[in-house]
Amino acid sequence: MYTTEFDYHRAGSVQEALALLAANPDAKLLAGGHSLIPAMKLRLASPPALIDVSKVAGLRGIRLEGVEVVIGAMTTHRDVEFSDVLRAACPLLSQVAPLIGDPMVRNRGTVGGALAHADPAADYPASMLALGASMTIASTSGERTVPADEFFTGMFETAVAPGELLTEIRVPAATLGEGQAYEKFAHPASRYAIAGVAAVVRTQGGSVSSARVAMTGAGYHAMRLTKVEEALVGQTPTPEVVEAAVRGAVSPDELLGDHFASAEYRAHLVEVQARKAILRALGSAG
Amino acid sequence: MNRVPINLNVNGKATRSDVEPRQLLVHFLRDTLGLTGTHVGCDTSQCGACTVHVDGEAVKSCTLFAVQADGASVTTIEGLAHEGRLHALQEGFWEMHGLQCGFCTPGMIMSAADLLAHEPDPSEEQIRHALEGNFCRCTGYHNIVRAVRHAAEANARGASSEPVVAADD
Numbered sequence: 001m002y003t004t005e006f007d008y009h010r011a012g013s014v015q016e017a018l019a020l021l022a023a024n025p026d027a028k029l030l031a032g033g034h035s036l037i038p039a040m041k042l043r044l045a046s047p048p049a050l051i052d053v054s055k056v057a058g059l060r061g062i063r064l065e066g067v068e069v070v071i072g073a074m075t076t077h078r079d080v081e082f083s084d085v086l087r088a089a090c091p092l093l094s095q096v097a098p099l100i101g102d103p104m105v106r107n108r109g110t111v112g113g114a115l116a117h118a119d120p121a122a123d124y125p126a127s128m129l130a131l132g133a134s135m136t137i138a139s140t141s142g143e144r145t146v147p148a149d150e151f152f153t154g155m156f157e158t159a160v161a162p163g164e165l166l167t168e169i170r171v172p173a174a175t176l177g178e179g180q181a182y183e184k185f186a187h188p189a190s191r192y193a194i195a196g197v198a199a200v201v202r203t204q205g206g207s208v209s210s211a212r213v214a215m216t217g218a219g220y221h222a223m224r225l226t227k228v229e230e231a232l233v234g235q236t237p238t239p240e241v242v243e244a245a246v247r248g249a250v251s252p253d254e255l256l257g258d259h260f261a262s263a264e265y266r267a268h269l270v271e272v273q274a275r276k277a278i279l280r281a282l283g284s285a286g
Numbered sequence: 287m288n289r290v291p292i293n294l295n296v297n298g299k300a301t302r303s304d305v306e307p308r309q310l311l312v313h314f315l316r317d318t319l320g321l322t323g324t325h326v327g328c329d330t331s332q333c334g335a336c337t338v339h340v341d342g343e344a345v346k347s348c349t350l351f352a353v354q355a356d357g358a359s360v361t362t363i364e365g366l367a368h369e370g371r372l373h374a375l376q377e378g379f380w381e382m383h384g385l386q387c388g389f390c391t392p393g394m395i396m397s398a399a400d401l402l403a404h405e406p407d408p409s410e411e412q413i414r415h416a417l418e419g420n421f422c423r424c425t426g427y428h429n430i431v432r433a434v435r436h437a438a439e440a441n442a443r444g445a446s447s448e449p450v451v452a453a454d455d
């Protein structure tokens with residue numbers, strides 16, 4: 001399977017990547033290539049040029065910076081899966097990464113590539129919404145920060161504009177009393193999410209003090225389940241309260257339906273995954 | 287047509303070549319180097335028949351342009367046996383009847399080698415999780431799992447003097 005022809009450029013630094021983007025406005029950035037190359041092989045994408053950013057210095061790695069975990073955009077899913085920093089400070093991402101695709105996909109695919117691609121069935125977007133992450137985006141005019149809530153704008157659409165490069169993701173480190181969990185109903189062949197729900201909950205004195213719950217896979221893009229969050233906050237989180245909170249979490253009218261799963265079925269799956277994720281997050285809230 | 291030079295170390299041998307940027311690593315290995323042990327089983331990056339190691343990590347060589355591997359060490363199924371002796375995983379597949387048609391086998395073995403490098407004593411569940419990206423149309427997987435266990439046990443006994451990953455790692 002051959003893609004169409006393209007020119008290949010490799011960027012060594014963020015500045016170089018941005019300059020190459022400016023000089024080749026129709027070029028596409030190439031990170032792990034595990035969404036872009038399959039699309040190019042099927043000729044769903046035929047960019048005239050690729051700018052390989054996978055080896056840009058300083059964009060790969062995970063570090064703790066004060067109360068935030070900073071994840072370089074070119075950090076692979078495998079790096080996330082085996083990161084001790086994340087296991088301690090952001091267990092949600094340690095749960096999500098091993099559920100992505102398979103080991104070979106995780107060895108190449110990157111966090112930044114997955115977020116910038118914004119596949120409606122991708123796993124990280126729900127987690128970034130639930131964690132309240134923020135994205136750092138670079139362009140020739142400088143850097144800007146976009147909160148996850150404003151990042152996913154549509155199906156395969158994000159706040160990253162042409163000529164811009166997503167450079168890092170900042171995630172608030174977990175605090176005392178916080179629990180995090182991700183539950184995914186995976187497509188049996190592709191392993192992508194048909195419905196995935198991430199939950200980050202905090203309890204104080206026996207009741208829920210804050211809850212962020214987000215879904216992916218079922219809709220056009222990942223989104224917060226605000227009705228569920230509101231129904232949890234201030235409550236004593238019994239299984240009955242959680243059950244009531246997730247009921248009608250999302251209307252099928254807002255969801256995708258295809259030959260794998262109808263919108264009604266996806267709405268049901270979102271409720272089930274939300275219940276499981278919230279209960280497990282509550283169970284781990286320490 | 288533009289071509290770019292790449293340097294690769296394949297199974298311990300340095301190679302230098304001018305490639306078209308769109309040439310996939312799997313085609314470079316098969317068509318340019320004649321290493322046809324690495325197979326192509328799908329067009330959708332799902333089957334794992336094309337799995338090789340790039341700098342010691344299992345990757346799908348159908349989902350990587352050869353230019354992206356510039357400067358890397360690549361190990362294919364041809365690089366596992368040493369001086370006429372099969373690798374522990376090759377022995378395992380032989381002993382436990384881990385293959386029928388054999389089409390998926392090179393990819394299975396390369397994925398399993400990545401697993402054993404991280405987890406020398408994997409449980410059945412860990413083996414199944416690690417081989418999620420490798421499809422087999424023949425065996426039903428049970429004997430493949432047994433073959434990987436066989437290799438892990440042989441390595442633990444020191445029965446094989448071969449390292450789990452290839453020589454250049």
Ligand SMILES: Cc1cc2nc3c(=O)[nH]c(=O)nc-3n(C[C@H](O)[C@H](O)[C@H](O)COP(=O)(O)OP(=O)(O)OC[C@H]3O[C@@H](n4cnc5c(N)ncnc54)[C@H](O)[C@@H]3O)c2cc1C
Pocket residue numbers: 028029030031032033034035036037038053073099100101102105108109110111112113114115116117119121122123124160164165166167190191192193330331332
């Ligand atoms: C068989 C298979 C199974 C998979 N299963 C799953 C799954 O279960 N869950 C899941 O979430 N994903 C899954 N994926 C997708 C995988 O996670 C990809 O790695 C990911 O979607 C894209 O990341 P990448 O680094 O490979 O990006 P690429 O494919 O290189 O790029 C994707 C897009 O993002 C753009 N881009 C890349 N980096 C940047 C950047 N820094 N700034 C701006 N734009 C950028 C590119 O131009 C391109 O348009 C699967 C993929 C395969 C092949």
Ligand code: FES
Pocket residue numbers: 325326327328329330331332333334335336337346347348349
């Ligand atoms: S040939 Fe099927 S995954 Fe590479």
Ligand code: FES
Pocket residue numbers: 384385386387388389390391421422423424425
């Ligand atoms: S042995 Fe035939 S595909 Fe696995």
